[in-house]
Amino acid sequence: MGASEWDYYVPYQEDLNAALQQLRHEVFEAGDYYWVNGGDWRPEAEREPRxxxxxxxWADELVQEAGTHSILDIFRVVGPDDTPDRNTVEPVKAEEARNLLGSGKLTRAHGKDFDVFPRSRWVGRCAVLHDDEGNPQEIYFWGHSGD
Known part of the structure; x- marks a missing residue:
């Protein structure tokens, strides 16, 4: 199947990990993810309920291998001194934003240029987005995951 790209905007809150966990809960409750055991590739009689x-x-082995092709594949936000690894999200640092986009306070208008931020499969990114006055307004999560 290959990986799928995903992205989400959520209201700003200072605790990025809390924002991630709330987003994961909302996506799960909405069923807005790929459920490998209920996929069309299986005969209808073999499809399992979500x-x-x-x-x-995540106890399901197929999900562990194939993922959900959504933010559900990301479990935690790494800290500033941590190395991102599988199932984590790395925040964009102000210095990184200044070096790559010329501003330490990103806005939605910068979103079209976010491909400049290094990323890898199964590791998401997030950025705090600001309003025109420079106040934090929302958090943007993006990445690609799944097999």
């Missing part, structure tokens, strides 16, 4: 919890979802 899991009732994130824990149940």
């Amino acid at each position: 899991p009732q919890s994130l824990e149940e979802l």
